[in-house]
Amino acid sequence: MQIALLSDGIFPFVMGGMQKHTYYLTKYLAQAGVDVDLYFTYPPGQDVMPDLHSLFTAEEVEHIRIQPIKRAAPQRFPGHYVWESYKHSERIWDVLRHRLDVDFIYAQGFSGWKAMEMKKERPDMPKIGVNFHGFEMWQKPATFKTRLEHWLLRPFVRKNLKLADVVLVLGHKLTPLVSHLLDGKKTALESANGVTTDWLTASIRNRSQQMRFVFMGRYERRKGIEELHATIKQLLPDFNFQFDIVGPIPTHLQIRSDRVKYWGLVREERTVRSILAKGDVLVCPSYAEGMPTVILEAMASGLAIIATNVGAVGDLVSEDNGWIIPPGETAALQSAMIAALTDSNAALSKKRAASCKRVRNAYLWQRVAAKTIEGIESVV
Numbered sequence: 001m002q003i004a005l006l007s008d009g010i011f012p013f014v015m016g017g018m019q020k021h022t023y024y025l026t027k028y029l030a031q032a033g034v035d036v037d038l039y040f041t042y043p044p045g046q047d048v049m050p051d052l053h054s055l056f057t058a059e060e061v062e063h064i065r066i067q068p069i070k071r072a073a074p075q076r077f078p079g080h081y082v083w084e085s086y087k088h089s090e091r092i093w094d095v096l097r098h099r100l101d102v103d104f105i106y107a108q109g110f111s112g113w114k115a116m117e118m119k120k121e122r123p124d125m126p127k128i129g130v131n132f133h134g135f136e137m138w139q140k141p142a143t144f145k146t147r148l149e150h151w152l153l154r155p156f157v158r159k160n161l162k163l164a165d166v167v168l169v170l171g172h173k174l175t176p177l178v179s180h181l182l183d184g185k186k187t188a189l190e191s192a193n194g195v196t197t198d199w200l201t202a203s204i205r206n207r208s209q210q211m212r213f214v215f216m217g218r219y220e221r222r223k224g225i226e227e228l229h230a231t232i233k234q235l236l237p238d239f240n241f242q243f244d245i246v247g248p249i250p251t252h253l254q255i256r257s258d259r260v261k262y263w264g265l266v267r268e269e270r271t272v273r274s275i276l277a278k279g280d281v282l283v284c285p286s287y288a289e290g291m292p293t294v295i296l297e298a299m300a301s302g303l304a305i306i307a308t309n310v311g312a313v314g315d316l317v318s319e320d321n322g323w324i325i326p327p328g329e330t331a332a333l334q335s336a337m338i339a340a341l342t343d344s345n346a347a348l349s350k351k352r353a354a355s356c357k358r359v360r361n362a363y364l365w366q367r368v369a370a371k372t373i374e375g376i377e378s379v380v
Contacts, residue, residue, distance in 0.1 A: 001373065001380075002035040002102040004126075006092055006111035008085070010040045012055075015267070018108050018133055020293055021193055025106075027056060028194075028369035030063035038064060039096060039111075041071045041088045067095055082156050085110035093118060102126050104376050106168070109133070110156075116163035127379060129166035131191060132157060134290030134311045135174055138181075140327050142221040142287040161186075166379050170291040170312035189375040192312070193291040194368035199273075199300035200360060204353045207280055207345050210259075211241040213337070214279040214303070216272070216294045217286070219249050224285030224308070227330045229255060234334055236260075239341050244275050276301040280348065281340045287327045289313055296363055299355035304348060306336045316363075321354035 007022040008014075026036050053061050072087040074080075093114040096105075105112060105128040112128055119125045137154050141147040161167055161181060168191040169178045178188045217223040225247075232243055232255055241259065248265045266272055276282075282298035284307040291312035295305055305322035307313050317324045323336035340348065 001104070001377070002037070003029065003376070004037040004039065004096060004099070004102045004105045005029075005108075006089075006096070006105065006115070007038075007040045007108040008088055008111050009042065010038070010055075012267070013042065017193070017290060017293055021133070022108055023055065024194065024196070024365050025369065025372070026064060027060055028365040029373065030056065030060040031366070032369050032373060033063065034373060035063050036065070037067065037096075037099060037102060039067045039069060039092050041069045041091065041111075044070055044073055069095060079152065082110075082153070086113055089113035089115065100125055103380050104129065106131070106376075107164075110160060112164070113160055116160065119163070127165040128163075129168050129189065129376070129379075130160055130164040131168035131170075132160075133170060134288055135169075135177060136222070136288040136290075138177055139288035139310055142224075142328065146221065168375075172312040172314040173310070174290070174312050189379070191372045191375060192315070192363060192368050193293060193296060194363050194365040195293070195296045195300050195359060196365055199297055200364075201277075201300065201302040201356055204302045204349055204356065207348055208242070208278070211239075211281070211341055212279045213241060213243045213340075214246070214275060214282050214298065215243070215284070216246040216275075216282070216298075217284070218247055222287040223247075224287060224327070224333075225249065225253075227328065227333055228283060228285050229253070230330050231334045231337060232260060235337060235341075239338070241341060244279065246272070246275060272297070273301070276303060279303050280352070281306060281322070281337075283333075283337070284308065284313070285325075285327070285333050286310060291316065296359060299363075300359040302352045302356050304340065304351040304355060306333070306340065316358070321351045321358060 005026055009019040011020040011023040026038050029036050056064055069091050089111055092111055096115055104126055107130045109132055112130055116128050137150040141150055167178050167188050169175050169188055171190050171192055236257060243260045246263045246266050249262055254262050276298055282303045282305050284295055286308055289311040295316050305317045307317045307324055308327040309324045310327050323339060325332040325336050
């Protein structure tokens with residue numbers, strides 16, 4: 001099988017869930033013997049691309065054809081994101097149109113927009129599947145501004161969904177959402193996220209003497225950092241715990257306490273692994289998500305999880321391995337953290353072990369890639 005995989009960037013050159021998904025999907029499809037034509041855009045200021053083949057093993061490279069494409073110059077005006085996304089898809093199409101001898105085209109986000117438009121004129125083109133990951137524009141907004149942004153994005157996402165032959169979804173709440181948007185007229189394939197086997201912890205260590213919570217994420221309103229900060233301030237006087245916060249949180253918003261450590265932006269995976277290895281519970285209080293890689297990495301590292309029931313998170317977190325709560329509710333977040341703090345060592349260890357087991361059984365990249373291949377073969 002040969003697949004063209006389109007994206008607006010690739011990890012580690014661009015940080016983001018979609019970009020990381022692109023990298024690992026390419027890697028593990030190639031390991032499974034699938035030939036992958038990888039198309040991705042990169043910023044215009046990055047004139048000399050690093051040796052991309054160094055990201056893959058020699059065996060994987062035999063199945064991967066890499067095509068980096070320079071993006072158009074960024075613009076700043078209302079709606080610029082949609083306009084730029086369309087322009088990026090045009091640049092991808094200009095190269096892709098000469099290499100259509102593939103079995104399937106897998107488009108991340110808006111990257112296949114132009115190709116899907118051109119399929120109206122070229123019906124002999126291979127089928128095109130699109131994956132918008134979290135479909136955040138249909139999830140709960142954190143602010144009125146976000147609500148407006150969601151309303152502006154929806155018609156363009158709907159347009160891409162209608163143009164696609166197949167829509168790929170991460171699972172749980174996103175699957176019925178997409179079915180509703182498609183009115184049952186098209187195929188929706190579940191294609192989960194995953195982690196590599198080296199994230200799996202060899203054993204569940206004892207609970208930290210001082211409970212260690214971890215948060216990892218960008219500083220943006222939908223990540224729920226305001227609710228998290230409010231909860232930490234409420235609990236610090238009455239409970240003994242340490243909180244590691246990884247992400248670029250502005251200094252003036254940080255809590256002044258020797259029990260709350262701000263790591264800033266951490267790009268080194270070795271440091272991320274070290275932080276998780278010392279943690280007990282990951283907290284992910286987002287308003288909207290797809291299937292967060294950080295939750296999968298934390299589960300594989302043997303952490304219990306406190307997370308909001310958004311996107312595909314419900315497939316990952318349950319009472320077996322943590323606490324799942326409504327988004328945007330500080331009281332629910334506080335109750336979950338207190339439950340973790342007062343849980344017995346045995347109960348918490350059981351949750352942590354369940355996290356690791358769930359990843360081992362369903363969310364390792366070899367298994368995810370195999371299911372993705374199976375799904376694509378069913379529609380090709």
